Amino acid sequence: MNLGRLNHVGVATPSIEKNLELYRTLFGAEPHGPAFDLPAQGVRVCFVDTPNSQIELIEPLGENSPIVKFLEKNPLGGQHHVCFEVPEIHAAKAEFEEKGARILGEPRIGAHGTLVFFVHPKDMGGVLTEIMETPKSAH
Numbered sequence: 001m002n003l004g005r006l007n008h009v010g011v012a013t014p015s016i017e018k019n020l021e022l023y024r025t026l027f028g029a030e031p032h033g034p035a036f037d038l039p040a041q042g043v044r045v046c047f048v049d050t051p052n053s054q055i056e057l058i059e060p061l062g063e064n065s066p067i068v069k070f071l072e073k074n075p076l077g078g079q080h081h082v083c084f085e086v087p088e089i090h091a092a093k094a095e096f097e098e099k100g101a102r103i104l105g106e107p108r109i110g111a112h113g114t115l116v117f118f119v120h121p122k123d124m125g126g127v128l129t130e131i132m133e134t135p136k137s138a139h
């Protein structure tokens with residue numbers, strides 16, 4: 001499997017609104033669209049476009065959110081994960097597993113409407129890595 005396009009860098013934050021204010025003030029950047037809830041992933045999400053990728057701002061949604069512990073350790077927020085695209089999610093998952101990388105849960109629908117899964121940071125040099133099926137409209 002080839003390393004696909006960097007789809008986004010995930011940034012955890014206690015407040016999407018406050019983080020957007022930084023992008024506005026320092027870069028003159030506006031969000032791609034309004035923030036929205038993804039209950040299945042336990043996060044509220046908002047994207048900021050860059051010329052070649054996106055910043056994904058994620059705020060906890062509920063006390064069982066997967067980013068609660070991260071924010072306890074990093075109260076200001078911080079870089080949380082990177083996300084690479086693959087053409088076929090189930091083939092990618094099988095290949096990662098065959099190579100011994102731990103996959104966190106089953107593929108789920110992510111913020112772009114396609115299936116995603118996460119590779120444990122301890123099996124990826126300390127970087128939590130999201131693998132995402134390329135949206136069909138991008139072909």
Ligand SMILES: CC[C@@H](C(=O)O)C(=O)SCCNC(=O)CCNC(=O)[C@H](O)C(C)(C)COP(=O)(O)OP(=O)(O)OC[C@H]1O[C@@H](n2cnc3c(N)ncnc32)[C@H](O)[C@@H]1OP(=O)(O)O
Nearest residue numbers: 010041045066069080104110111112116118121126127128
């Ligand atoms: C918006 C939807 C979707 C999209 O479509 O883009 C998303 O991006 S959702 C993003 C949020 N979802 C997830 O992160 C799901 C996967 N994450 C998990 O399963 C867990 O968060 C985790 C990575 C297994 C961490 O478990 P947790 O219980 O939260 O914390 P621990 O303290 O037990 O962590 C264990 C170990 O891992 C280190 N760690 C935790 N998070 C990160 C991180 N983001 N980057 C690097 N390392 C991380 C943590 O420090 C612990 O290490 P040790 O202290 O050395 O044991």
Ligand SMILES: [Co+2]
Nearest residue numbers: 010056083130
């Ligand atoms: Co993500």
